[in-house]
Amino acid sequence: MGSGTSPGAVPGARRGRPSAVARGPLTPYLFILPAFLVYGAFALYPLGRAAQFSLFEWKGFGASTFVGLSNYVDLAADADFRAAIGNALVLIVFYAVVPLVVGLVLAAILRRGQVRGMGFFRSVIFLPQVIALVVVAVAWRQIYSPSGLLNELLGMVGLGALTHGWLGDPGTALAAVGFIGTWVEMGLVMLLMLSGMSRIPAELFEAARLDGAGAVREFFAITLPAVRGEITVALVLTIIAALKTFDLVYLTTSGGPGNSTTVPSYEVYFRAFDLREVGSASAVAIVLTALIFVINVGVTRIGERES
Amino acid sequence: MLRRNFLGATVALGGLGALAACAPGSDTGGGAETAPAADEVETDIASLGDLTLVVWDQEVRGAQNDAIEALIGSFQEKFPNVTIDRNAQSFDDLQQQTGLALSGNDVPDVLQVNNARGDMGTFVADGLLTDLTGYAETYGWADRFSPSVLSKMRYSSDGVTFGEGSLYGLAQTGEVCGIFYSQAKLDQLGLTPPATWEELFSLVDAAAEAGERPIMLGNLDQWPALHVFGPLQANFVDAQTIITLGMGNAGADWTSEDNLAALTQFGEWGASGALGESPNGLAYDDAWPMFTEGEGVLLIGGNWLGPDMEAVMGEDLHFMAPPPGADGKVATTGGTGIPFSIPAAAKNAAAAAAYIDFITSDDAMAMIAENGGMPVNRTAELAPESGVNKDIYEAFDAVTTEGTLLPYLDYATPSFAETAGATLQELIGGQTDAAGAAAALQEDYSAFTEGS
Numbered sequence: 118m119g120s121g122t123s124p125g126a127v128p129g130a131r132r133g134r135p136s137a138v139a140r141g142p143l144t145p146y147l148f149i150l151p152a153f154l155v156y157g158a159f160a161l162y163p164l165g166r167a168a169q170f171s172l173f174e175w176k177g178f179g180a181s182t183f184v185g186l187s188n189y190v191d192l193a194a195d196a197d198f199r200a201a202i203g204n205a206l207v208l209i210v211f212y213a214v215v216p217l218v219v220g221l222v223l224a225a226i227l228r229r230g231q232v233r234g235m236g237f238f239r240s241v242i243f244l245p246q247v248i249a250l251v252v253v254a255v256a257w258r259q260i261y262s263p264s265g266l267l268n269e270l271l272g273m274v275g276l277g278a279l280t281h282g283w284l285g286d287p288g289t290a291l292a293a294v295g296f297i298g299t300w301v302e303m304g305l306v307m308l309l310m311l312s313g314m315s316r317i318p319a320e321l322f323e324a325a326r327l328d329g330a331g332a333v334r335e336f337f338a339i340t341l342p343a344v345r346g347e348i349t350v351a352l353v354l355t356i357i358a359a360l361k362t363f364d365l366v367y368l369t370t371s372g373g374p375g376n377s378t379t380v381p382s383y384e385v386y387f388r389a390f391d392l393r394e395v396g397s398a399s400a401v402a403i404v405l406t407a408l409i410f411v412i413n414v415g416v417t418r419i420g421e422r423e424s
Numbered sequence: 425m426l427r428r429n430f431l432g433a434t435v436a437l438g439g440l441g442a443l444a445a446c447a448p449g450s451d452t453g454g455g456a457e458t459a460p461a462a463d464e465v466e467t468d469i470a471s472l473g474d475l476t477l478v479v480w481d482q483e484v485r486g487a488q489n490d491a492i493e494a495l496i497g498s499f500q501e502k503f504p505n506v507t508i509d510r511n512a513q514s515f516d517d518l519q520q521q522t523g524l525a526l527s528g529n530d531v532p533d534v535l536q537v538n539n540a541r542g543d544m545g546t547f548v549a550d551g552l553l554t555d556l557t558g559y560a561e562t563y564g565w566a567d568r569f570s571p572s573v574l575s576k577m578r579y580s581s582d583g584v585t586f587g588e589g590s591l592y593g594l595a596q597t598g599e600v601c602g603i604f605y606s607q608a609k610l611d612q613l614g615l616t617p618p619a620t621w622e623e624l625f626s627l628v629d630a631a632a633e634a635g636e637r638p639i640m641l642g643n644l645d646q647w648p649a650l651h652v653f654g655p656l657q658a659n660f661v662d663a664q665t666i667i668t669l670g671m672g673n674a675g676a677d678w679t680s681e682d683n684l685a686a687l688t689q690f691g692e693w694g695a696s697g698a699l700g701e702s703p704n705g706l707a708y709d710d711a712w713p714m715f716t717e718g719e720g721v722l723l724i725g726g727n728w729l730g731p732d733m734e735a736v737m738g739e740d741l742h743f744m745a746p747p748p749g750a751d752g753k754v755a756t757t758g759g760t761g762i763p764f765s766i767p768a769a770a771k772n773a774a775a776a777a778a779y780i781d782f783i784t785s786d787d788a789m790a791m792i793a794e795n796g797g798m799p800v801n802r803t804a805e806l807a808p809e810s811g812v813n814k815d816i817y818e819a820f821d822a823v824t825t826e827g828t829l830l831p832y833l834d835y836a837t838p839s840f841a842e843t844a845g846a847t848l849q850e851l852i853g854g855q856t857d858a859a860g861a862a863a864a865l866q867e868d869y870s871a872f873t874e875g876s
Contacts, residue, residue: 170448178527179550181449258644262710263702282705284644287855372842373646374704375850390520392838393542395448 211295349420549583593763642711694852
């Protein structure tokens with residue numbers, strides 16, 4: 118991404134000489150202006166206001182008090198907030214890392230084997246992306262329930278000792294929520310990988326096979342390097358999804374048991390609407406935005422450097 | 425380079441915009457006017473001329489909606505010059521808009537405001553609600569409502585003391601937590617409904633020995649445990665102390681011996697499996713249907729579950745108030761429906777007060793009962809002849825007239841719902857003990873009471 122042709126490479130001469138106005142230094146900005154106005158009104162302005170709110174103590178109505186950076190200072194000392202950030206980082210493993218590995222393998226298998234009804238498999242794996250997360254959460258809450266499907270299956274295969282309320286045990290709750298994320302993101306990652314792999318010329322694989330490469334060698338020597346761009350995109354998308362998770366946590370555990378599954382987005386909601394601490398909620402939101410930004414810049418940088 | 429400059433300019437512009445914008449909120453209060461004294465209250469609504477009364481409520485569920493629609497119809501018949509413009513939305517939606525609605529320029533005349541500290545308490549402190557004392561005297565609300573019910577809507581004018589002071593709202597319906605049981609199940613186990621807490625504890629043991637789940641609890645959502653712990657606490661702690669704790673007023677202590685005893689008992693219930701194998705993993709809305717299917721011996725919870733469970737269990741379902749508590753009198757968690765308040769900036773305060781008077785009148789109580797709700801007054805006389813609602817009405821009446829209706833513990837501080845929810849989950853899950861739980865609850869409570 119972003120490494121395409123630069124504007125200077127467009128052979129403008131063939132289309133006739135541009136007028137003096139068109140060549141003016143401000144012209145490009147004029148073209149961007151309409152989009153920028155919309156972007157500014159609906160993204161930058163609210164972001165700026167949130168940043169501003171984070172410097173105040175405000176209930177969401179009535180008078181506000183300017184408190185400088187003290188909302189941020191409070192956050193640094195807030196164990197609940199640190200736990201929320203820690204949980205979000207754990208969720209990255211479930212939302213991004215696991216789906217990437219599984220998605221890569223699945224895509225490689227689907228590409229290589231001439232599977233009958235491939236479209237069907239693709240649709241099934243992609244399905245979780247299509248279902249509203251509210252529905253996903255309600256369904257999985259049933260599955261994880263003490264008398265739910267998961268425990269029934271465990272009982273049937275003789276693993277009855279493992280059955281318990283998965284979302285009610287601090288040891289398993291975060292992983293249980295995370296696994297829902299894995300299930301949701303897997304389809305997206307697989308589809309991205311498949312589209313990347315479909316661009317690889319078949320001759321490359323033929324050549325590799327003639328040289329005696331097996332499936333594993335083929336995967337590491339040809340497939341993986343070819344889909345590096347897609348991997349970066351997949352990681353960016355899934356890491357953002359992991360860090361801003363709100364609905365799954367809100368609907369499955371409300372941050373419990375205890376505080377073991379609370380995440381920053383949930384903290385934003387809780388502080389703004391339950392505690393009526395809009396300043397503190399805004400500070401959490403700004404920190405979260407910065408965190409997402411930094412992590413994704415990092416991922417993109419690494420992706421670009423390696424390609 | 426160009427791209428860099430553009431990005432830089434964008435950021436700079438955004439930053440400038442933020443700095444230039446004015447501070448959030450406004451410094452002007454809600455335009456709080458002094459509330460009228462009893463002799464200044466205008467009760468001749470017909471003389472006010474044609475007016476539109478804007479009412480925001482959250483009575484959207486079946487029975488509640490039917491009752492309020494019927495009441496609005498009769499009110500407009502009585503006062504043809506008043507047109508009611510009703511805006512009904514869910515509790516959550518209304519709760520989150522209340523702050524904005526009260527502080528805006530175009531406020532409703534009547535608004536349902538949650539009586540918790542984080543809501544009504546905050547609005548009172550900011551002068552956004554009308555003190556109803558004058559109206560209450562004129563219309564005789566103190567005769568109509570029991571003191572224990574009215575106290576749930578009283579705050580000091582600075583919002584610091586909850587339960588005493590001026591009246592800021594009036595509720596139509598009642599809520600009470602008690603014990604649901606299946607008569608057939610008790611008969612089958614050779615047990616009888618407990619008359620004392622000792623009997624209840626031995627019933628729990630007997631049910632466990634019989635291989636049953638003694639108490640059905642689905643606590644995945646964190647708050648349901650409060651409806652079990654509240655009644656249990658009344659066995660160990662005197663009602664006045666619980667009220668002080670529950671209303672977030674200074675002067676009590678969660679780490680006291682009696683509170684520790686209550687928390688210890690609750691933790692033991694969790695550890696011994698009296699609440700089931702994994703109460704924290706079971707959702708509230710999955711638990712009560714399981715109870716209707718014969719799982720569990722007792723279900724301790726709010727009366728609102730009655731009608732839905734009765735639809736499955738019929739006459740077999742019974743409800744009782746918990747046995748008498750530490751004071752020798754029955755005391756249990758409960759409260760009122762969401763109170764109707766008048767915003768300080770309401771344009772038609774007189775008509776608004778008449779409306780609130782009308783929908784909480786004795787006739788209105790009958791209409792609420794007819795539509796299947798639980799009226800906050802005249803509960804015993806309006807009780808149906810049979811069914812679980814008969815038990816519920818009688819229990820509510822007994823608690824409000826002879827005993828004490830304890831506040832929901834999460835009224836206490838703006839963050840107490842979260843603190844208590846998480847703490848009780850950890851207590852019954854074994855991640856903390858009674859002392860640890862008491863310390864966590866005390867920390868939230870004392871931080872709030874000292875700060876206020």
